[in-house]
Amino acid sequence: MIHLASYFVVGILFALGLGLGGMTDPHRVQGFLDIFGDWDPSLAFVMIGAVCFHVVTYRFIRKRATPMISAHWHIPERKDLNAKLIGGSLIFGAGWGLAGYCPGPALTSLASLDTNVYIFVGCMILGMLSFGFVETVIRKSKSYN
């Protein structure tokens, strides 16, 4: 029970950070990406704040044998670079630039009850399911060859 509550609490805190930091305003996000036009660098401080905080806490937390609630660590250990990682990130960056929404702020912005946000999130979910479908098809065709 407590572990389920902990995820809910982290979600709320994360959303408050996004909103206060300015990430739930897609115009500001696009202004941040507009470095060759009318650049608004203020959102860089969201990432600077988050990374500076976590780069310190990460070191301390990982000294523990296990997390406080869960019995194991679930940290990605992969180090390989491939076309899937880079290609996927480029596709994501294109959508991010077009609309000014990345997944977290889009979900939090559902609370604005703005239809446009619901369209974005609905299609983002379709996009996620589409990739799962494409990957399944590729896996199957490879095993047949």
Place this chain on the structure above:
Amino acid sequence: MNPWLLSLLGGALIGLSVSLMLLWNGRVTGISGILNGALHFKKTDWLWRVLFVAGLIVGGFILSALWPETIMNQSTRTPIYLAVAGWLVGFGTVMGSGCTSGHGVCGLSRLSIRSIVATLSFMIMGIVIVAAMRKLGVF
């Protein structure tokens, strides 16, 4: 408050949330990965994802009650335009195993080479797309 200072404060709050996620549950706070997992029902490894996403949305309602200006300035683009952008974000984040939170905040903080490359890739592409939109006069 000064917008730069507020952004720094918001960023620190995001840093605190991802630190609590790590300290309590040993997990990376990657929104796209958590949401994608929530789309596929499983007996275990599912409910926590739904609760986290619910927390993100409830957090949005708290924002709209306390600081409505943080959440009311949404996109005014056409539905087709947002549909295409949303699809690309969903497809790309699952294909690239992460988004701004998983790669950009958590991955950079632990100096993961994959996350550094992914973050550079989506930042550069975002900048190129916005520059192209300016050039075409559709920004």
